[in-house]
Structure formats: C-alpha cells, structure tokens
Amino acid sequence: MTTNQLMFAIFSAVIIIFSILTVTSRRILRAATFLLFVLVATGGMYFLLRFNFLAAIQLALYAGGIVVLIIFSILLTSHIADKLEAPGWKKVVPALVAVAFGAVITIATILQYQFPQEVMSGSERTDIHVIAKSLISTEKFGYALPFEVISILLLAAMVGAIILAKKRKD
C-alpha cells in the first residue's frame, strides 16, 4: 500500500462516516460541524489529486465561508437545548427506499463506466496561470461571459439583500 492509497482510504472513510452523521445527528450544530469535516476531507482529496487551486478554493469557500455562514445562522436562531425530534417510520421507510434507489443507480453506473487507463504523471499540475487566463478569455473555452453574468447575478443578490435588511421609513 502506498501513502497515497492510505490517505485516499482515510479521506474516503472520513467523508462517508461524517456524511452519514451529518444527516442522522439530531443536534443541528453538530450536523453543521460534521458537514465541515466532510468538506475539509473533500479538500484533502483534491490535494491528493494535486489540484491545489481547487483544494484551496474548497477550503476557503465551503469550509471557511458557507459552513461559517450556516453556523452563524444556527447561533442566531437555535438554543443549545434544542433537539430535532426522531423521525417516525413513515419518514424513515421512504427515505431508506430513496437512498437504496440512489445507491443502486450510482454503483451500477460506476461499475459499467470504462475508466481511462492513463495516469497523470506525478509532477503534472494544473497551472493557476492557465485557470486565470481562461477565466477572462473571450476566445474558445474562455469563461469571460459566464464570469460577467455571475458577477451581475451576485450584484443583484447583494442589492436585494440590502433592500430586505434596510429599515423602512414609515
């Protein structure tokens, strides 16, 4: 066993175990913390694939941004003694059926798919200069238009949030 395989096993175990704990935990802040572990382990998986840029973005955006936002809103709205009630069998059975269907479809697809055999050499990395150039390039495979559209969407969302949060003068 190589160290890469060992790390892959550890990260996979963390992702699987804490994903299950995230949806089964009855305390909402614990669920958010477990979600943090899942997202950090996913970031570790990207580091393992030598995709450093995506890994850092995963840590900064999901682990550092979104989870902090979730925890922040839980802190504002819930009390430490709050516990979600245990779901009854009317909810558990359909949930299990849905999970089983999803698992069967996913596993069947993965087993059928012919994975390409070639392996990237160890020193090969995705250069951040390439990412930066394609992000603002207007040529083929350039992402200038989506980038601008997303910027305008975000701006609109921000203006909307300010309007909602502003005190009305009446």
Added chain:
Amino acid sequence: MNFSIYDFTSFNQWIDKFLYDNLPPFWAVVVEMTIIGLVFLLFYALVGLFLVYAERKVCAFMQNRVGPNRVGPYGFFQTIADFIKLMLKELITIKNADKLLFNIAPFIIIIASFMAIAAIPFAKGLHAIDFDIGILYVIAVSSLGVVGILLAGWSSNNKYSLIGAMRSGAQIVSYELSVGLSLLTIIILAGTMQFSQIVEGQANGWFIFKGHIPAFIAFVIFLIASTAETNRGPFDLAEAESELTAGFHTEYSGIKFAFFFLAEYMNMFIVASIAATVFLGGWMPFHVGAWEGFNHIMDFIPPFVWYIGKTFFVIWMMMWFKWTFPRLRIDQLLTLEWKYLLPINLVNILVMAFLVLMGWHF
C-alpha cells in the same frame, strides 16, 4: 556533504536520501511527516512560551512597569511556570454544555493554525510545503479557525461566551476580506502566489520599497486587518475582559484554555511571518539595487536571523498597537472595515495594477 546555515536545501535532501535509502518508501514518508510534525510541535511550544513572555514584558514597558521579574533571570522562566500550572489544573466539565463540540473546538482552532504554518518559508530550503498557491492556501486554512471560536462560544452554554463568539464571527468574516485583498495587491506586483518565488522576487529590494505607495498602503491595511483577524487588541471585542469576562473561552480551563491561548499567539506569529515574507522580503537579506559591497555584507547574516528579526519586528508592532489604542466598539469596528479599509483597498489594487502595467515599479 557540505551544510551551511545559508541554504538548508542540501541538508533536507541529505535527510530525504538517507531515509529513502534505508526504509521502504511508505515508511520513509511516514518518518518524514513525523519528523516535521515533531519539529513544528517543538517550535509551537518554544515560540508560544516566548511570545507570552514578550507580550508581558512589552506591555509592562509600555505601562512603565517592570513585568515578570521573579522566576529566573529577568523573569524568563515565568511562562514555563505558568505553563506547568495550566497543565496541572482540573479540566472542568460543564453540565449543560454540548460536550462533543465543547471538546472539539480547541482542536479545530489549533489544527487551523498548524495547517497555516506549514506553508511558511523560514529560510532558504527550510519550508515544509512549497505550494504553487501558497498565499491562497494560507488565507483558506486560516479561515477555518473562526469555526472553532463559534463552536466554543455556543457549546459553552454561557451568554458571555455566545456574545463573544458572535462578535468574533462578524469581525473575522469581515476582516478576512481586507487581509485577502491587501495580499492580492502584492500578488499583482509579484506575479506569483508561491512563497519561495515571492521571496526570490525580493532579492533586489523588498516589495514594500519596490511597489511604491500602493505597497505601503497595502502593508498598513494588512497590519490593521490581520490584527483584527487574530482577535487582538484594539480589536479584542471577542474576549473583552471588562465586559465579557473572557468571551468565547470563559468556560474553558486547564490545557484546553492553554490551546486557545497558544493558538492566539501562534496566529499572531503566522500573520507576522506572512507580513514579513510578503512585504519585507522574508528570509531575504536587506539588499539595495546596485550596492554590491553593502549587499555582500548583508548576505553574511544568516537568512533565518533575518526572518526571525523581521517577524518579531511585526509582532512588536502588533503588541504596540494593543497596549496603545483603546478597544473599539463593534459598530466602529465594522464601519472601519466596510466604509474605509475595503474601498481604499479596492482603489489600491487598481492603482497597483496600473503601476505594474506601465512598468513604473522598480
């Protein structure tokens, strides 16, 4: 093998070769990781103890007092005595707290600071990981620490802790923006995010001199924002002892409290080393363009000494802030960030991009 204190590359390669010659690759990697982990643990303990001592001495100096002076020469062993006291204290468990999160929180904070310090270059070749995205990585992992603070404040089930955590969350989330943008200014100038290349790029002058006024403005903004991000005075609302007893770590005792304390000081050390590396040349000696003789004299001082000297200069400045300015109110704190630092920062980036485009920097 010729080792020198000016370049650690050959020393590291020698260890690496020795391990791979004598062990199977799997165990060589494991042993290397263990060595690096132990070195960092030792480094944490030593720097943490020294910084607490330094803070008390600097504070005493600012307030015209003597400071610790009983244990050892000049009170030098005071922090070791304090540390032993902290180790021996009882770990009090709180009845109505969320025990799992209460116990995890200190570890999240200390792991986040451990991950950040891995990317920092201490001297030529003395570098745990040299990522091509170095600065982005440090910004990303240091944003994990706030989760620990929020969890600690909430799971303590204490109103002071919760208020401290909420303040700290609002503060860190907003000041992260300024830290990132001020570093981005220098990334534009350097053209790279890799720490080793950033340091190499400062061989003929530190970035704070090479980048004219925009680099200096970025340095000042980085100092302010990083002081706020590490929850240090005058931005220490999260633990404001006069109103919140101790903020988010009120309920912690013994070694768990020591973790928070250590993480706070190590985060200060980390942001100081980033400031030293990105703006003041890191381990690169002080060089002036074409003065050959002067540059050679400066090269005789080992890089590690340069690095430590610059880092402690920045730390000393942060301590100076803490004991000079009164604590800000939360609304003043957010006004400072969103109405002053952020617009200045955005304009500053544009100015820097224009400078680089025109080639007006040195």
